[in-house]
Amino acid sequence: xxxxxxxxxxxxxxxxxxxxxxxxxxxxxxxxxxxxxxxxxxxxxxxxxxxxxxxxxxxxxxxxxxxxxxxxxxxxxxxxxxxxxxxxxxxxxxxxxxxxxxxxxxxxxxxxxxxxxxxxxxxxxxxxxxxxxxxxxxxxxxxxxxxxxxxxxxxxxxxxxxxxxxxxxxxxxxxxxxxxxxxxxxxxxxxxxxxxxxxxxxxxxxxxxxxxxxxxxxxxxxxxxxxxxxxxxxxxxxxxxxxxx
Amino acid sequence: xxxxxxxxxxxxxxxxxxxxxxxxxxxxxxxxxxxxxxxxxxxxxxxxxxxxxxxxxxxxxxxxxxxxxxxxxxxxxxxxxxxxxxxxxxxxxxxxxxxxxxxxxxxxxxxxxxxxxxxxxxxxxxxxxxxxxxxxxxxxxxxxxxxxxxxxxxxxxxxxxxxxxxxxxxxxxxxxxxxxxxxxxxxxxxxxxxxxxxxxxxxxxxxxxxxxxxxxxxxxxxxxxxxxxxxxxxxxxxxxxxxx
Numbered sequence: 069x070x071x072x073x074x075x076x077x078x079x080x081x082x083x084x085x086x087x088x089x090x091x092x093x094x095x096x097x098x099x100x101x102x103x104x105x106x107x108x109x110x111x112x113x114x115x116x117x118x119x120x121x122x123x124x125x126x127x128x129x130x131x132x133x134x135x136x137x138x139x140x141x142x143x144x145x146x147x148x149x150x151x152x153x154x155x156x157x158x159x160x161x162x163x164x165x166x167x168x169x170x171x172x173x174x175x176x177x178x179x180x181x182x183x184x185x186x187x188x189x190x191x192x193x194x195x196x197x198x199x200x201x202x203x204x205x206x207x208x209x210x211x212x213x214x215x216x217x218x219x220x221x222x223x224x225x226x227x228x229x230x231x232x233x234x235x236x237x238x239x240x241x242x243x244x245x246x247x248x249x250x251x252x253x254x255x256x257x258x259x260x261x262x263x264x265x266x267x268x269x270x271x272x273x274x275x276x277x278x279x280x281x282x283x284x285x286x287x288x289x290x291x292x293x294x295x296x297x298x299x300x301x302x303x304x305x306x307x308x309x310x311x312x313x
Numbered sequence: 314x315x316x317x318x319x320x321x322x323x324x325x326x327x328x329x330x331x332x333x334x335x336x337x338x339x340x341x342x343x344x345x346x347x348x349x350x351x352x353x354x355x356x357x358x359x360x361x362x363x364x365x366x367x368x369x370x371x372x373x374x375x376x377x378x379x380x381x382x383x384x385x386x387x388x389x390x391x392x393x394x395x396x397x398x399x400x401x402x403x404x405x406x407x408x409x410x411x412x413x414x415x416x417x418x419x420x421x422x423x424x425x426x427x428x429x430x431x432x433x434x435x436x437x438x439x440x441x442x443x444x445x446x447x448x449x450x451x452x453x454x455x456x457x458x459x460x461x462x463x464x465x466x467x468x469x470x471x472x473x474x475x476x477x478x479x480x481x482x483x484x485x486x487x488x489x490x491x492x493x494x495x496x497x498x499x500x501x502x503x504x505x506x507x508x509x510x511x512x513x514x515x516x517x518x519x520x521x522x523x524x525x526x527x528x529x530x531x532x533x534x535x536x537x538x539x540x541x542x543x544x545x546x547x548x549x550x551x552x553x554x555x556x557x
Contacts, residue, residue, distance in 0.1 A: 073415025073424070077401055077408075084403045147399035151460070154363045155416045156388040309367075 070157055074165030082135055082169060092135065093177055096128030097184050104188045121185040122199060122271030123244025125178045126264065129207055130230070130238040132174045133214035136166060137226035140218025144307070159305040167211055174207035175200065199274040202282055206267040209293035215300035219307050242268045263292040316341040316468055316498040317362065321371035324357050324522075331357040333522040334371065339515075341376075341467075344490075344499045346513035348506070350550050354522040355502040356396065359470045362500070363393045376467060389417070392466035396473045398453040399460070402446035406437055406456055409445055410463050417464035427463050435459040435489065451482030458489065468498045475508060487512060510542050518549045525549045 083089065100120065107115040143149045152162075182196050190196075213234065217226050239245065242264035248256045259265045266288035273281035315338055322335040332354040339345045347355045360366045362373055364384040372379055378386045401409050407428055414424035432438055435455060440448060445456060454474065461469055471490070475483040483505075490512055493499060503509055509516050510530045517527045526533055526549045530542045537548040 069418060069420060070416050073412060076415070077404065077412045080408065081401065081403050146402075147395045147397035148401055150365060150395045151393060151399040151413075152416070154365050154388060154391070154393045155413075155464075156385050156418070157416055158385075161416075 070155075071161045071164045071168070074152075074157065074161060075168040078139060078166055079169035081139060082173065085135075088131075088135060088138070092128070092131035093180055095131070096124050096177070096181055099127070100124045100181060100184055100188065117185055117188050117190045118275055119272060120244065121181055121190055122203065122275055123242055123268045125181040125203055126206055126242055126267045126271065127235070127239050127244060128177050128181055129174055129203075129210040130235045132170055132177065132207065133210045133217065133234055134226070134230040135173070136170050136211050136214025137217040137221070137230045138223060140166060140215060140304075141221060141223040141226045144218070145223060153308060159301065159308055162308070163215065163301050163304060166215060167208075170211045170214075171204075171207060174211065175204060178203050178207070193277075195275050195277050198279075199271050202270050202274040202286060203267065205286065205289045205293050206263070206271075209263060209267075209289060209296060212293060212297035212300050216296060216303060219300060219304045237262070238264045241265060244268055263289050314341040315339070315374075316343070317373060317375055317500070319358075319362075319371065319373040322358070322361060322368050322373055323370040324354075324361060324366070325369045330522050332361065332368075335522075335524055337517060337524060337527070339498060339500065341498055342495045343514045344494050344501065344512055346509035346516045347500060347502045347519060348504075348509055348516060348546060348550065349519035352521075353519040353550065355519055356472055357522075358519070359393070359472050359500065359502060363391055363470050364388055365393075389464075390466060391468040391470065392461040392464050393470040394458045394461040394472065394474055396476060398450070398457045400445040400453060400456055403444060405442050405444055406448070407432065407441045409456060409460055413460045414463045427465075431459050431463050434492075449482075451478050451485065454478060454482070454486065455489065458486070462493070466497060468500065469493070471499060471501045473502055473504065475503065475505065483508075506543050506546055518546060520550045 103115040103120055104117060178200050182190065182200065186192055214230060217229050221229060241259040241262055243259065248259050248265060266285040270282050270285040270289060273285070317337070317339040319335045319337045322332055323330070324332040335358060347358065349355050361368050362375065362380065364380050364387050367381070372381050375387045376390050378390070380387050401412060404412060410428035410431055411424040414427045419427060432441055437456065437459065440452060445453065448456065458471070458474060475486050478486065487508070490499065501509070501513065515527060515529055516533060518525045526536065528536065533545045533549070534542055537545040539545045539548060
């Protein structure tokens with residue numbers, strides 16, 4: 069009950085920030101349209117819609133980190149957090165209260181990407197539903213990154229880390245824009261050690277019906293999501309119990 | 314019946330003592346004002362008693378519950394109106410009230426009912442659908458106190474509730490606080506001496522983390538051989554203040 073009351077307030081705060089919301093859902097859609105237009109005007113296959121859509125969906129999820137990070141950082145800098153910390157809420161009420169409203173938003177964002185892709189030539193199949201399910205752990209991962217950043221940084225810093233750094237990392241190191249084999253070396257090594265490329269690969273495998281290739285890439289995402297969520301919970305709890313929130 | 318009892322309550326921040334062996338007893342239904350200069354330990358005391366920060370030493374018993382061993386129970390019994398206005402800016406007045414009722418365990422229906430009741434008693438009906446961030450400072454402070462009361466606390470901490478308000482808004486809040494007197498226990502911190510003199514049953518004066526004196530305004534004037542409460546306060550809380 070307490071968690072749901074807190075989650076409801078967080079939903080309203082996010083949904084009423086129209087600028088962030090429009091940008092978060094609109095920007096990935098614009099990219100999808102733009103890159104599809106480029107593809108239609110070049111002779112080589114660079115951005116085929118079935119490869120592009122899971123990548124853009126993952127890129128779009130980085131905005132969810134920005135939403136969650138900003139919400140927590142804003143709360144931490146306000147007196148409202150003092151009031152909330154004096155309420156009988158546990159750290160799990162806080163974490164679930166922040167996560168619950170973001171998860172359906174993240175899934176909706178991924179679904180919007182696929183819905184737009186249908187109009188751009190993506191075939192309608194049950195694999196789209198599977199791809200959305202496969203991308204759900206990635207949604208949890210990006211929410212956890214936002215929770216962690218919001219617990220550690222102030223509003224301005226969250227804007228820099230989640231808004232600039234994370235969006236770029238998730239774009240360049242995901243293999244969405246170009247094949248990582250083309251660069252190779254340390255760049256490919258770093259990309260392989262991070263979860264973004266694995267998320268896109270798992271999503272592409274699900275979408276193409278290549279079910280046996282979903283794992284082990286999905287394991288990377290799940291392990292990253294669990295580890296970062298645990299770290300976020302620990303950091304938030306520590307902040308909650310410290311003298312300076 | 315005792316509402317609050319502190320036992321050698323001490324708080325140190327990086328070796329600096331903010332509250333030093335505070336021993337204080339506040340009766341149920343009392344309006345107790347805690348006065349002191351900046352940095353005297355008033356807000357730290359409120360933060361400890363509301364379980365926002367842990368004491369370095371000592372304990373406090375709130376309506377029979379230790380703030381150290383049973384903070385969740387204590388949090389269910391108390392509520393705080395912090396120094397700065399603590400509201401959710403993008404929620405309406407009604408949503409803010411329902412939100413706080415919800416996080417204190419009320420279901421949706423009960424939260425709505427409680428919000429309706431407090432809107433009526435705090436005369437907020439003209440602004441219920443306005444977003445909190447669009448309200449004037451006085452209305453925001455009134456909402457902040459209403460949010461603290463919606464959980465029906467047995468003890469209410471008001472940390473400088475009228476700070477920064479104009480004279481009219483301050484007097485309006487005083488009448489709200491007076492209406493609450495004797496119904497619940499209120500611990501008020503303030504820099505406005507006339508506020509404490511007008512509202513409080515008893516006044517505690519803190520200086521450098523220690524409780525220097527305790528009593529009614531009249532008793533403090535009498536004990537310090539002064540003529541006005543302001544003089545009594547300066548004698549107790551000022552540099553080299555006396556201990557009585």
